[in-house]
Amino acid sequence: MPVFLKPFLQEINHPLCLEKKVRFSLWREDLNHPLISGNKYWKLKYNLEKAKELGKSSLLTFGGAHSNHIYAFAAAGKEFGFETIGVIRGDECRELSPTLRFATDCGMRIYQVSREQYRNKTDASFLAELSEKFGGTFIIPEGGSNELAVKGCYEMIQNLNVSPDFLCSPVGTGGTLAGIIRGKEGQSKILGFSALKGGSFLRNDIEDLLGGEVFTNWEIIDQFHFGGYAKFTPELVSFINEFKKQFSIPLEPIYTGKMIWGILDMLRKDFFPENSEIIAIHTGGLQGLKGFEEKGVTFS
Ligand SMILES: Cc1ncc(COP(=O)(O)O)c(C=O)c1O
Structure with a gap:
């Protein structure tokens, strides 16, 4: 990058x-x-490289309506040719925030979930369900934080x-x-x-x-x-x-x-x-x- x-x-x-x-x-x-500024750049860098290495064409992550991570994730997807899906806490995206407007303009799809569902964001079964629903998408956790x-x-x-x-x-x-x-x-x-x-x-x-x-x-x-x-x-x-x-x-x-x-x-x-x-x-x-x-x- x-x-x-x-x-x-x-x-x-x-x-x-x-x-x-x-x-x-x-x-x-x-x-x-x-657009992919500050720590976001560095948190996404190796995640994107890994997704590419695995031959993935889409990325999925989690966040709130004003999340800096969602903003950078959507911009990175657009810049580096990945489809993007943002799992967003439901009640926060009834009216699109400036962050979500930017993200959708970049092509990010919003998958709205309830607050209760959102709490399962690290559960293996919920992640497997999302992976199946979105065709084996590469999943990046909330805030982008993982070992990459x-x-x-x-x-x-x-x-x-x-x-x-x-x-x-x-x-x-x-x-x-x-x-x-x-x-x-x-x-x-x-x-x-x-x-x-x-x-x-x-x-x-x-x-x-x-x-x-x-x-x-x-x-x-x-x-x-x-x-x-x-x-x-x-x-x-x-x-x-x-x-x-x-x-x-x-x-x-x-x-x-x-x-x-x-x-x-x-x-x-x-x-x-x-x-x-x-x-x-x-x-x-x-x-x-x-x-x-x-x-x-x-x-x-
Ligand atoms: C501007 C800014 N600074 C700091 C942090 C904290 O980073 P981390 O979630 O890796 O603790 C975030 C969230 O990602 C952020 O958006």
């Missing part, structure tokens, strides 16, 4: 960094591809050829963090900022994605989810708008906005020792802003 723009490190000269004597930069993965995604995110982080004291990433389903943990073993402390409530089950999911291999260089930070997945406050929206004004870097309120808020809060509370170098991965997800804007939340 061609990378659109090679990611680069952008230093964040926030007054707090000066006061606390730390260096803080963002690794701009959000710019790697115009971990392999892609391992490669993503190999491209960052510095090893800071702290390397931060947002966490949803855990595939991205698992790749980063493996890629920076013994080099950096990895902090995963949970976008959802319940960091402890995420720990188990990440351990599973790491295939039972034990790593001790990581931690889940779970106090900056703002009440849960996709929950936000007016303060978070203002923070994101202010951050863009100050540093010309767009963030969004589900993943990267919460992570950067969390890093600055931890900096304020002296979590990071003096002279630390902190790097955070900008994992993209900016397509999601359209869905918020349609609901009347304004991002500058």
Whole structure:
């Protein structure tokens, strides 16, 4: 898969960094591809290669109406010549969100299921049923997270050829963090900022994605989810708008906005020792802003 723009490190000269004597930069993965951006690019890369190797002509995955993964998956299918099927939680697609409009424009077929059915998204019998219904389609899990995604995110982080004291990433389903943990073993402390409530089950999911291999260089930070997945406050929206004004870097309120808020809060509370170098991965997800804007939340 061609990378659109090679990611680069952008230093964040926030007054707090000066006061606390730390260096803080963002690794701009959000710019790697115009549509399959951020961690999505890396989570899909080896999945698409595998599907091709197996001679599959169609791909199927799971997601919600505003999912960054669904958006990137549909774009990747179009770009690389696969039919795509999105299994979407029923009550979320009565009226198409901007994400689903984009995905269907790319040719993705929506297979609407109830919330109850959607909960079976990892059950072998449900997956077998879907595979049969869609002619042996190649199935990629929700969020794209499987061992091929971990392999892609391992490669993503190999491209960052510095090893800071702290390397931060947002966490949803855990595939991205698992790749980063493996890629920076013994080099950096990895902090995963949970976008959802319940960091402890995420720990188990990440351990599973790491295939039972034990790593001790990581931690889940779970106090900056703002009440849960996709929950936000007016303060978070203002923070994101202010951050863009100050540093010309767009963030969004589900993943990267919460992570950067969390890093600055931890900096304020002296979590990071003096002279630390902190790097955070900008994992993209900016397509999601359209869905918020349609609901009347304004991002500058
Ligand atoms: C922008 C963004 N950042 C971070 C994540 C979290 O990645 P993961 O699900 O691999 O934990 C996601 C979800 O895939 C995302 O869309």
